[in-house]
Amino acid sequence: MEIMTKLPSVKGPADWFTGDVWFDQIVPMNGTTIGRCNAVHFAPAARTAWHRHVNGQLLHVTEGVGLTQSRGGDVVVIRPGDAVWCPPGEWHWHGAAPDHFMTHLAIWDGLTAGQDGPETEWGEHVTDDEYGRRPA
Incomplete structure (x- = not known):
């Protein structure tokens, strides 16, 4: 068993987010696991930029009200x-309601072994x- 000490909260970078977004790494990439998990905290109207994941992504809402959209789909x-x-590979965004x-x-x-480039590809900001x- 390994107890992983909580890391400090990190401000989401402006290249990836619009508005105030903070995240806490729950399962960091540390060479021990291939799974990753962050708790992501969005202020009202804050959101990700368009992005996609080579291996997909699961989001589980824990509090508040949010919005999400796949490219070409409904909000x-x-x-x-x-x-x-x-x-x-699906382009999408997610964030807080206004x-x-x-x-x-x-x-x-x-895990990115055998893949070209990073696991997450970031695109343009959601207008x-x-x-x-x-x-x-």
Whole structure:
């Protein structure tokens, strides 16, 4: 058994996020595991940029109200207890609703052996028009 001491909270970089976003690494990439898990805390209207994961990503909402969208799909409201599976290679974004905070667990396979490039590819920021589309 190994007890992993909690790491300090990290401010989400402006290249990846719009608004105030902080994350806590729950399962860091440390050579012991291939799984990764972060608790990601979004202030109202904060959100990720468009991005995709080579191995996919699972989001599990723990508190607040959020929004998510796959490229070409509708904006969808997500709430505590909801789990969202983003398949490998699917461009998507996620974040807090305009008037709520939102926290989710982001869970993904950080293994990149045999792959070209990083596990996560970041794209352009989600525009205010894209973010403001009425949820389905």
